Every structure is written in C-alpha cells, then in structure tokens.
Amino acid sequence: MDYVNGPGRNHLFVPGPVNIPEQVLRAMNRNNEDYRSPAIPAMTKTLLEDVKKIFKTTSGTPFLIPTTGTGAWESALTNTLSPGDKIISFLIGQFSLLWIDQQKRLNFDVDVVESDWGQGANLEVLASKIAADKSHTIKAICIVHNETATGVTNNLATVRKILDHYQHPALFLVDGVSSICALDFRMDEWGVDVALTGSQKALSLPTGLGIVCASPKALEASKTAKSVRVFFDWSDYLKFYKLGTYWPYTPSIQLLYGLRAALDLLFEEGLENVIARHARLGKATRLAVEAWGLKNCTQKEEWFSDTVTAVVVPPYIDSTEIVKRAWKRYNLSLGLGLNKVAGKVFRIGHLGNLNELQLLGCLAGVEMVLKDIGYPVKFGSGVAAASAFLQNSTPLIPSRI
Amino acid sequence: MDYVNGPGRNHLFVPGPVNIPEQVLRAMNRNNEDYRSPAIPAMTKTLLEDVKKIFKTTSGTPFLIPTTGTGAWESALTNTLSPGDKIISFLIGQFSLLWIDQQKRLNFDVDVVESDWGQGANLEVLASKIAADKSHTIKAICIVHNETATGVTNNLATVRKILDHYQHPALFLVDGVSSICALDFRMDEWGVDVALTGSQKALSLPTGLGIVCASPKALEASKTAKSVRVFFDWSDYLKFYKLGTYWPYTPSIQLLYGLRAALDLLFEEGLENVIARHARLGKATRLAVEAWGLKNCTQKEEWFSDTVTAVVVPPYIDSTEIVKRAWKRYNLSLGLGLNKVAGKVFRIGHLGNLNELQLLGCLAGVEMVLKDIGYPVKFGSGVAAASAFLQNSTPLIPSRI
Amino acid sequence: MDYVNGPGRNHLFVPGPVNIPEQVLRAMNRNNEDYRSPAIPAMTKTLLEDVKKIFKTTSGTPFLIPTTGTGAWESALTNTLSPGDKIISFLIGQFSLLWIDQQKRLNFDVDVVESDWGQGANLEVLASKIAADKSHTIKAICIVHNETATGVTNNLATVRKILDHYQHPALFLVDGVSSICALDFRMDEWGVDVALTGSQKALSLPTGLGIVCASPKALEASKTAKSVRVFFDWSDYLKFYKLGTYWPYTPSIQLLYGLRAALDLLFEEGLENVIARHARLGKATRLAVEAWGLKNCTQKEEWFSDTVTAVVVPPYIDSTEIVKRAWKRYNLSLGLGLNKVAGKVFRIGHLGNLNELQLLGCLAGVEMVLKDIGYPVKFGSGVAAASAFLQNSTPLIPSRI
Amino acid sequence: MDYVNGPGRNHLFVPGPVNIPEQVLRAMNRNNEDYRSPAIPAMTKTLLEDVKKIFKTTSGTPFLIPTTGTGAWESALTNTLSPGDKIISFLIGQFSLLWIDQQKRLNFDVDVVESDWGQGANLEVLASKIAADKSHTIKAICIVHNETATGVTNNLATVRKILDHYQHPALFLVDGVSSICALDFRMDEWGVDVALTGSQKALSLPTGLGIVCASPKALEASKTAKSVRVFFDWSDYLKFYKLGTYWPYTPSIQLLYGLRAALDLLFEEGLENVIARHARLGKATRLAVEAWGLKNCTQKEEWFSDTVTAVVVPPYIDSTEIVKRAWKRYNLSLGLGLNKVAGKVFRIGHLGNLNELQLLGCLAGVEMVLKDIGYPVKFGSGVAAASAFLQNSTPLIPSRI
Helix, strand or coil, X not given: CXXXXXXXXXXXXXXXXXXXXXXXXXXXXXXCCCCCCCHHHHHXXXXXXXXXXXXXXXXXXXXXXXXXXXXXHHHHHHCCCCCCCEEEEEECXXXXXXXXXXXXXCCCEEEEEECCEXXXXXXXXXXXXXHHCCCCXXXXXXXXXXXXXXXXXXXXXXHHHHHHHCCCCCXXXXXXXXXXXXXXXXXXXXXXXXXXXXXXXXXXXXXXXXXXXXXXXXXXXXXXXXXXXXXXXXXXXXXXXXXXXXXXXXXXXXXHHHHHHHHHHHHHHCHHHHHHHXXXXXXXXXXXXXXXXXXXXXXXXXXXXXXXXXXXXXXXXXXXXXXXXXXXXHCEEEECCCHHHCCCEEEEECCCCCCHHHHHHHHHHHHHHHHHHCCCCCCCHHHHHHHHXXXXXXXXXXXXX | CCCCCCCCCCEEECCCCCCCCHHHHHHHCCCCCCCCCCHHHHHHHHXXXXXXXXXXXXXXXXXXXXXXXXXXXXXXXXXXXXXXXXXXXXXXXXXXXXXXXXXXXXXXXXXXXXXXXCECCCHHHHHHHHHHCCCCCEEEEEEECEECCCCEECCHHHHHHHHHHCCCCCEEEEECCCCCCCCCCCCCCCCCCEEEEECCCCCCCCCCCEEEEECHHHHHHHCCCCCCCCCCCHHHHHHHHHHCCCCCCCXXXXXXHHHHHHHHHHHHHCHHHHHHHHHHHHHHHHHHHHHCCCEECCCCHHHECCCEEEEECCCCCCHHHHHHHHHHHHCEEEECCCHHHCCCEEEEECCCCCCXXXXXXXXXXXXXXXXXXXXXXXXXHHHHHHHHHHHHHCCCCHHHC | CCCCCCCCCCEEECCCCCCCCHHHHHHHCCCXXXXXXXXXXXXXXXXXXXXXXXXXXXXXXXXXXXXXXXHHHHHHHHCCXXXXXXXXXXECCHHXXXXXXXXXXXXXXXXXXXXXXXXXXXXXXXXXXXXXXXCCCEEEEEEECEECCCCEECCHHHHHHHHHHCCCCCEEEEECCCCXXXXXXXXXXXXXXXXXXXXXXXXXXXXXXXXXXEXXXXXXXXXXXXXXXXXXXXXXXXXXXHHCCCCCCCCCHHHHHHHHHHHHHHHHHCHHHHHHHHHHHHHHHHHHHHHCCCEECCCCHHHECCCEEEEECCCCCCHHHHHHHHHHHHCEEEECCCHHHCCCEEEEECCCCCCHHHHHHHHHHHHHHHHXXXXXXXXXXXXXXXXXXXXXHCCCCHHHC | CCCCCCCCCCEEECCCCCCCCHHHHHHHCCCCCCCCCCHHHHHHHHHHHHHHHHHCCCCCEEEEECXXXXXXXXXXXXXXXXXXXXXXXXXXXXXXXXXXXXXXXXXXXXXXXXCCECECCCHHHHHHHHHHCCCCCEEEEEEECEECCCCEEXXXXXXXXXXXXXXXXXXXXXXXXXXXXXXXXXXXXXXXXXXXXXXXXXXXXXXXXXXXXXXXXXXXXXXXXXXXXXXXXXXXXXXXXXXXXCCCCCCCHHHHHHHHHHHHHHHHHCHHHHHHHHHHHHHHXXXXXXXXCCEECCCCHHHECCCEEEEXXXXXXXXXXXXXXXXXXXXXXXXXXXHHHCCCEEEEECCCCCCHHHHHHHHHHHHHHHHHCCXXXXXXXXXXXXXXXXXXXXXXXXXXX
16 A cells, blocks of 8 residues: 555645645656757756845855755865865754764864754854964854754854954855755855755755855865865866856756746745745744743744754653654654654754645644644644734735735 | 745635545646547446446446536436426525526426525425325436535435335436535435536546436436437447447546546545545534634534535625635635625535645634634634544544554 | 556557647646636636637637537537527538537437538538528538548638528538647638537647637527527526636636646747648648558548548558557557448548657558558658658747747 | 747657656656655665666665766765776767766776777777786776767676686676666676666656666675765665665655656566667667668677667768757757767667657658758658568567557
8 A cells, every 4th residue: 555645635844855836846747858958058047047046146156966965065065175174063953963974074174063952053162263263274164054953043144243253264154955945044145155955945846956056265165175076066067057058967857947936936926025934934833832832942042943843842752753643643744853852852844835724734733643642732722822923924925915 | 927826735625626636636647548549448447337336336327427517417317307307406505506507497397495505405395295296297306415505415315215105216316516425425225316426526636527327217217318418418328338438429538547546545545434534524624613603504413514514604704705815815715605695604625635634724724814804713713623523533544554 | 557558658640639748738737726716717818818819710709618529519509509490511421420410419400411421511512502591491501620530621711602602691600629720710701600629639638628619690699599508508608707707617727727838839839830730740641641552531632631631541451450550569549440431541630739750750650550451561651751741841940940 | 938849749869868758757746755754765665676677686786866877977986996996997988988087086097998989898908908907906897888979888798708707806887877777787697896877868767866786796895995975975875774764865755756657667568678679779770870871870780779879970961950950840859979979970869768659750850850951861761771670570569469
C-alpha cells in the first residue's frame, strides 16, 4: 500500500522541503528541452536578473547550481577561501553544526563560537575576536541567518556593524537556506559577501537548485582562493555567462521554468508582503505555542524565527512520537528534533507559499496530537490565540481586492 | 492579475466541485488517445465493473456519460418515462427545485411534494399518495438523496418501504449527486431504479462525467419510454457495450484514467471507511456550528447531512458577504445560500477526498470571517468542539499503520 | 501490463481526439475551483469573446456545453427546430449518417440527400429543392463541413449562395467538428446559423466541451422552437450570461483553463497561419498517398480535406489490419474505416496542434505498416513526396524568427 | 513570444537531456514531501536495489546524488583517489576532454592518451602503459564508455582484459553518462569500479540525479582516498544507509518518484529489449546517414554508438546552421558539433524513451534541413534506408501482443 495515500492532502509543515504552489507544479510539468537552444539562455538571463531581487542585491552575481543547500555551502566556501584559512563560525544548532563540519573537512581553520541550542550566535564574542584580530588573520565569518533546527534568527546587521566598526576585511558568508524569500535579508545593505539558499525552502520549489549569490568582493576572492573545486567552481559559470550560453553543464529545464513561476508569484505578491506574511504566520505560531503552555526552544524574542518554530515538549513526552503520530493519524508532517534536541522539541515549519488557514489547520492538528500523546492541551486554545492575531492582521489577497 | 494566485492553497469547501487528490491529477495529466484502440475498452470494462460498487449494486448497469449532474438527471428521466407520465417529486431546496423544473420541461406530470427548506422530503405525504394510487398512475418517485442547498439527507430506505408496503410498481429515481461515495447508499438493497452522481462531487474528479446506474427494471422501462432522447439514450451505450467497444461517442480519455485512479483510492481506503470519514467530518462540522451559537439549516437530526452543512446566520448578517470575504481574505471557498435561503445561509461542503486538518483549517477560517463580518464568535470555539470529537474518533491512516 | 507503455510516444493520427500541446496539459493540471467565485466568470467572459474568433463571427453567441460533438449536434437542432420540421440533410459518410439518425430520432422530417461515400454533398439537388420550396416548408439545411469518415470537405459558401439566390429563410446548421480551427470557416460571411465543434478536435483539448455558436437568427428561432430540451437549452445559458455568472450548471474548471491556453496558442500562431498549416499538412499527406500508388477516398480535388485523409487500400488488403498493426508494432494510431468503407479505407488525421515532422514520422510509419501487410510500397516514397512539398512551403516558426 | 510554442511537439534529438515519457512526467507531478517520513526511505530502498540492475551489478553500491554528470564525475574521482595519484585518461572528444580537465583541476597526475576525434580510446597504448607499470603507480583508468561528442563507444571489456592480463590493480572508472540504460554495460562482469550516469540521459528523466555505482574495491579505496570532498562524499551516504534514513541531505522528492517510474518502464520493456531498441535505432540512423552520402564522424564500425550519431557535413556547410535551422523551422533539436568538430558535425541523439517513428520523423526533418542548407540530399533516401531496416527488425510492442 502506498504511504502517500491520505485520505486528503498531506499537511506539510516541515521546515523544508515545503509546499509547492500549483502554479509552479504546472510550470514544471514539461518535457526536457535542448538547453543550448536560444530559449533556455534567454530565460536564464531573466532568472539571474530577477533572482538578485530576492537577495536584495544589485551588485551581486548569482549562480543557480544543480545541487542542494549542502552543495551551496560548499560552493560558498571553496570559491572564496583557501585551505588553512581561519574562519569564525557559530554553532547554534544542527545546521550550523553540519556547516562547521563541512568547513573543517574542507580544511579551514575553524574558530567555533558555540551557544546553547536555542540561543543566537554570540556576537559579543565575535566583536571581541574581531577587535583582537589586528592582523586580519580571520578570513571569513560564517553564519546561518536562520538556524532551522532551533528556530533562531541571527542579527546579520550587527555582524556587519562589528566588521565595519573594526574595519575588518573578513568575508561575510551567510547561510540563508531557511531565510531568504521569507525573512528580511539585505545582501547589499548588510555587506554580505556570499549568501545562499535552496530551492525547496521559501522559494517553494522542489529540491535541486542551490542558489548562491556572490558580492564583487567574493568574486575577487574567488580568483585567488585555493580550495580545490570543479563542479562548484564559479569560474566555469562566469565563463559561460560571458558566452551568453550560461550553463557549464546541463541544468534542470523543469527547475528553471519552476523558478520562473516561483519568482513571478513572489513578485506578484510583493517580496515585502511575502516577508510580512511570514512574520504574521511566525507570530501566530508562537502565540499558539504560548497558549498551549509550551515553550519555544528559542530563548529570546530577538531571535524568534518567522520561518520555523521549535516547540519544547515536557520531559515526560518524546517529541519524536509527536511527529510520528501526526503523520500516521492526521497526515501532518512536522519536523523532528535533531541531535541535542532530539526527543525534546518538534518543529513547525511555516515558510514558503503558505497561508493562514493552512497554518491554523496545522495548529489544530498539533493540538490533537498533543492530546493523543498525553499532554493536557485545551482544544482550540492555540488556534484561538493564533486566529485572534491573524484575524486582526491578515490583509486582503492582493489579486482579489 | 490572476485571481487564482493565493498565497498558499485555496481552501475549497463548496459542496462541489471538490478537491482533486494529487493521485487523480497525476492520472489525468496525459495526452489524448485513440478511444477505439484496445486500451480504452479494456479500461472501460474495469471501470463499469468497479463503478457498480459505489452504488452498491450487482444487478445495475452503469453509464459514464460525458455530461454534468443536470445531464445525468435528464438521462435518468428520459430513458425511463414518457411525456405525460405522472411522477412524484419532492421540493426541499434549490437542487430538487431545479430537478423538478427539468421534470416539468420534459413534460412529465409532476406532483410536487414541498417541504420547508431545511426539512427532508415529506414521506408521510408520499405514503398517502402511494396508498391512494390503486391504479398505479404514478410512474416514478424522484427524490434527491442529499439536498445540497440545505444539507438535508432523505431517508431512502423508507421510500422503498412505502413502495413495497403498497406493492406499488413506481420507479424509484434518486439524485445521489452529493451523496454517492460519501453517504451510505444501497442501490440494490433499497430497490433504487436509477441512481446518479457527478464526477466532481464525492468522487473528487473534475466535472465532466455524469454517472448513472440503472436497475434491470429501469432498463426494461427504457425499452418503452417515449421521451425523446439521443445523446442521453442508454440504448446507444448498450449497443456499444455488446460490441465491446463501449463508447457511442468520444469519451474524455483523461476522465477515464482519473476515474480509475479515484476508484483505486476509494477502494484502497475502503468504501465503508470513506463513508465513516464523511460521517466524522459532518459531525465535527455540526459541533463547530453549535459551538459558534449558530443554527444548522437542517431542522432535524435525522436529516443531517454528512457532506454539506448549511449554516444559518443571524438576520443582521448577509451570508453572501461571508462567502465573499472568505475568498478575498482567507482563500477560503464556501458555498453561497441559494434562492430562498440566499443571504441567510452559507454552506460548508465537507465531501470528497478530504481530511480532518483540512476541515479544521476551514472551521478556523470561518471563525475569522464571522468575526470580520460582525458576528461575536469566540475564537477557537468551533475548532475546539470539532477537534475534541475528531481526536477521539479519527482512525490511523490505513496505509501508515 | 499497461497498453499505454510504448516505448516512446504514441503517434496519434486519428482524426480526433488529437494531440494536446504541453501548454494545454499544463494549464489543465489543477485542482477544482468554486465556479461561483469571481475568477471563473471573469475567465468565461474572455473565453466567450475569444471563441467567437474561431467561428469568424462577431454577431454570434457561443455556448460552451459540457458535452461531446453528439451533444453539440443535439443542442443545435433542439434549440432551433420543432418536431415535424422539414429539414434537408446530406448523407455522405458515417458522421453525417449519425447526425441524420439523430435528426430522425428527434422527430424532424428529414429529407436526406445522399451521395456516394467519398463525394461531397450534392448541392445541385439542394438548389433544386430550395428552388421548388416556394412555401418555405424547409426549415433548415444540415450539413457537415468536413465529413470525418471520408475526408470530404463541403463547400459551405455555395450553400449560402443557393439560399440567398432563392431568398430562402431556412436555417443553415453546420457540423464543424473536424473543421473549425483547422479549415477556413466563416460563420458571418457564409450566414451560418448554428456552427459547432468539439474540444478534442482542432482545438487540441480533451473531450468534454461541445462548442456551439448561434447567429441572431438562430437565437430568435430558439424562442419558438418546440423541441424538448433542458440540458441543452440555450435559454438557461442566456439567463446566466445576463446575470454575469455564466453557468447554469457546473463547468469543468480544467477545460476552461485548457481552452484559455488553447486559444492563446492559436492566436499566437495566428488563425490564418493555423489554417495554412493544415492546408500544408493535408497536401503533404495527399502527395504521400499518391506516391504510394494508393487512392484517396475523396473523389474530387474540390472536396479534399485538410484535416483527415481516408486512404483506399487495394481489395486484397483489410484496412482494419493496417490500423491494428500500426498500433501494435509502431505505436501509431490511425483511424479505422467506418461502416460502408470499413476494411476498405484507413484514415490519417492531420488536425490540431501538429507539425511537419510529426506528420512525416506518421507517413514513414504508414509505409512500414503497408509493407508489413503485404502492399508493395517503396520505402521513403511517400515521405519524399511530402518532404519535397513541405521543405518548400514550411514557414519559420513565428516565435523563433 | 514564447520560444517554446511550436506548433506541434518539439522533436528532441540532442543526446541529452532526452524525451521524458508521460508516465514519468505524471509520477513527478507532485508536491514536496517530508523526506524523513517512512515513505521516502521505503522507496529509496527499492530504488537503490533496482538501480543496481541498470549497472548489471549485484555487488556494487549505488549513490543517487542531487547533481549532474559533472558532479557524478567528481564523486567518482574524489572518493577513490588522492591528489597526486597517477591516472590514465583517454581524450577522444569534448566530454572526455572535460573530464580530463576536471581530473587535472582535482590535482591528479593525468596521463592523457589522445586519439583523433572520431576514434575510440587507444587501448593498445593502455596495454603498453599497464604492461610497463610494474610498480603499480597507476591508480586508475578513466574512460568514457560512450563519447557523446563524436558518437564513439569504447570497448570496456578489453580494458578489463588488459588490466587482468597484467594483474594490474588500477581502479577502473567509467563515465557511462550516455551509455548506461541504453548500451550493453556490465559492471560486475567487466570489473568496473565506479560507473556513473545522469538522470537526463537514457533514463529519460529531468536533469538532477548523478547516479554513481561503486564496487567493493572502490568503496575500500574511498576509506583512504585523500581528495577533499564533502557534498560528494560517499561516507555520508553510507552512514545514512546504515541508519535506514538514506539521505545525508534533502533529495528531490520528484526525481525519486520519477526514477521509480522510469525504472518500472525499463523493467517492463526489459533492459535487454531496451538495449536492442537502441541498437536498432542506432543502426537505422547510420543507414540514413550513409544513404544521404554523408559520413559518420565515428571512424570505425567497432566504435559506432547506438545512442548518438555525429554526422560530418561537407566542408562548404556549417553544421551550426543546420542545428539552428532545424530548430527555427521544424521544431527539431539536434546536437551541435563541439570544440574541434564545431561547425563540422551535427549530432542526432537517439537514446532514451524513443521509438521508430519518432526517429523517422527526425530523419525526415534532417533531410529537409540539409536541403534548406544547400546539401543535395535526395528526399526520402535516409528515411527509406532506415525504414527498410526497421520494418524488418522492429518487434511488436510487448504490452500489446
């Protein structure tokens, strides 16, 4: 029997891969094409131009790499750094941990600044390290904008301020996998040198595109960076950009058309409206968690994430059971707690092409699962808290006014 | 700008057309085929065999007519009756009204038994009329199993009992448009002579198939029925059934494959489980309505419909505004009040391939709309009532146990 | 095992249903929607406006009926005529035969003008009958524009000339099922009163829309026509047109979006270019048939059809075997010979969204099948004849110039 | 205007990406899913088991990497070799050239054995080098099974024989990008240590999966190989294989279901039948080329490729113009000549889910383009040569017997 068969729709609330809008599914429902015909370069050109908007950059150079977020990480690092380079990296959850693991395996000299899981990056430590680094031995700062494992959003503007304050030339590399297109991200304003995301996150596409954007400074660094790279090498892309054929190797035709559709939807809604929608859904989720009497894994409001909420369960409950039960009984897909917080938190992803009623259905489902699992939740409590907020703050759908 | 663009999914809770499962969309995503090749008759044969199961008949003969419910009505009537034939028909809402309108325009002598909208068919009147009709001038009883406009389910078993009690030979014609595949329907057991539904209802397909099933008695009647018919004539189908080519004219290839997928899903879940799911969702909806302090348009519990609930709004509210607002602000599609109950009720369709969390999302949305429109709803009240019931009654998903 | 599984694509060359372009499949790949929301009426309005262009009418009123060509026929007849009305109808092949059968069953007084299969409608007989009908007892002329069974295109302009010459008021009803959107059809110029087609023909959609267009005179006639009709009644549509909601019963959401996409493609290519393309493909096919030493079922050049070619096989060959073999060995779907020409002809449909190389693949396939079946075809002969013509006449693809 | 819009279908005859069957498009037409639910690991397990069949291995370990062929190359090299390792690599065309470029950039000591473009790998040179390498300094032999740029298939069995003859332990790494699933490939029998392909080639999927299979010896080598790798590191996959969750990072849900469907189609047709079909289509293409009086870029019959044919044009013709013209006028996508053979050859890809009539349509198209461009082709000549062969050799479609 097919696990996929409901009845009814799957309620997909893992923090990626996320729901794909029908418009994007339609755009991707197509045969392959010759990517060397005039059609694909013409479309690629518009994609590269438009994808810069989601990074809020005009000076950046984007790369649409047939890979995942992990590959995008590798692209960011190997194109800008050389083995042995000293970098500062913040460990605040499973995904920053994995990135740090990659950084070490790529032979960088990683100075790990660790925080408790649930806290943001310790930027005071960053400040002191930067202050102390008069000789500029630190080559890069690596930070996740939004730690998907704990629902923690770091303050990137502060990172820039610190670097600027000390006039430190370190590259500023940002994992925006679960933030870009959902949270406010300002590549140019914040002087980010490499930012990256994956197609299956807030862009609401299938997995398969690692979208990386490099500042002029990062591109300059790539000319001398000695890390070995071929598949992820920007220089191959740049060569084909110049030729106007754009692709050093075969792209996914379907994902290109899907990206076109996804961007069209984003711009039709308006990027600022999309970000506001995520803020609304994030807030609504947190209000529900509070109403349930549960704690947010994120320890301070300043770090609250508008794309994913990690909910701490009481010690007598195994959060893994919540996730299993949600899937088995209610066709609800929630995120597991990972590593240090395994069994202790479950996660509600609220990013991508999603609306209020989808979220409220999820919250109602979480209430039933909590009851199933023995937590004395009051039915409707979380939904009520979220609804009261949403009913007050949801705008009319722009296309229907 | 495209009205269709959300953000997020449309929450489709009109009582038809209903949500199409992805499995069915996939099955239909195909080019045309020659319907005279061996492939289509081979599939049609399995469809005709399997479609009998949704009518719970072994002796019936099904017809898959490229039409809508309105056409299916016409097929039922014109194949079994002659102009001038006396029939009894029950007027209890907009759809029974439209069927009666059709019956009159087809020149039958319609004896309309009217009830208040919100009440079921008056079967006492039927009993007296049948009792009085010693000479069997009444040729047929026409009744909607489920009146979609008011959310009223009629008791078909009683109709059969009355006919049997008086040994009356009238044909028993049933509109099962919003019941078959969702409510308990037993063609053979209840001695229904013609039953019909439309593909866009509980079967969860696009519009385009009128599915009609005729008892041996109905087939017999069709041999002498004098109503003029060509497109809807069963005899053309029967001729092609005998030839093994099945189609007197071109069917929709896509709908045939879609129907195959829809039936496969139904049987995988189990028809009785599907019916139980509708009962659960219907009950949950009614509990929510009660919790909101609103009234069900359906006046007695015996008539409560498990596929659609018509909710009566207070006199100071225009239900049309609720439907408009739901769509404009929350991407929620609710059913309008029709004709006599226009402005007075809005409808929640809860039929087809649907699950608990989808419904709870809808109910949460209705709460927000009610608040928007000035009704003093308590947020979470309906959701809580529905959740408490559903958490207690929802089985594990069969494919995931 | 699934008959559908190739390998490779099915080569669909029956004269309907025809190949659906990917753009249309994409447009149709969608969930149901509430057809009472503002979105569907807004789209319907554009469809009704644009569909008039394929009829070349500005004064006509189109109806998009959820039915097939057979239903569209019934709509044309029952809305304009009364039982007993005298009509002239031309029998020249299987589809005109079926329409005449319908006309008789609908109780019209049908004066059948028969021609040999392979000949066009005998318009000399028409002229004499019209001339003789001083009292205007003839209420309508019914004619297929293109007889799909024999590949015969009738001259509609001459029909109009005859009627005008004798100032005869008979309605002019045209089956354009295998002509409209492919052959030159001019509703207004030719004074056609009702014209109709089906979505699965030159429009290249799935089956499911009977598209009927009525002249003001036909609409006027519908006010007094006494044929019984409900599902097919134009007056119900007109009522909803006035209301701006457009649909008396549930349309197929998918077909509406598909029609939108199909019309967009048509207009992008240009209707005149589409017609020219059909002329090109028709001519190429006939050149191939000639090169094979086979005869066209169509007896005179003036009747040659640009949408379907019926090829006469030698007496020692059963054309049914050709069709079977084509499907079983080469994944090629050809049209059977029907009725009088069963076993004697096979048909190549060359209508809809089709291009030169698709046709040439088909012709190459026919050559192999002919050889398989024992006909001494010279390989490449038909393809060469067709190619020589096409290489000389095919324009650049407009979107790629 | 949209370049994609035909009319009619695009005839895709580049040697990748190739035509996707409808069955696969359908399977991929779906929303994202949580890849950590039980459903995806369960399916992944069957995929890993079944994908071994296309490599003809029982002892190999497959990896489904979200990347392209270029990434699959990198995976093969970096997991088995250390910087400075001496490898022998054959330069016979553009794709072997690119792989060699990668090998050099990954810091291997590449001994390039070059042949004229159009010739196969010089295995005599290999033999002498292997014979001379008593101390086993050569760590790997890298060879493309099928050079896509010139249509040359190398003899892998001979490579194995040479290694065995000299009992040389070098790893045997094979690029099977344009061969696996189309040409006879026997990983176990030939002692191949790493073989790889891309999803968009003979598997007939979209781009996005680099499918790599490692022998036990290759896996062993990966434990000590010092090339830096993270994204492409097999060890991460192996860790998750053991856990039964299978994915170190997010896979494309759609490609997994697509791969499932593609493998199902392959096995339904039968892998040997698929290979025979490619042999048939390859032979037919070569017969056509010969009939046109043109030369195959491949210089000897032993190297003829059954997946792609590079056709040499006369010096007075620019093959690039052929490709452009084919696309602009006939919606035919042919492969360009690359690098050394740019302007001199055009390529016909005949791999993947393709049948006889599709190929014949292409060949007819090539004839028209050749005429367009000034080459004195005889219309129908190539088609005739190919048809005569195909009519004699094509089996009935297995599902339709």
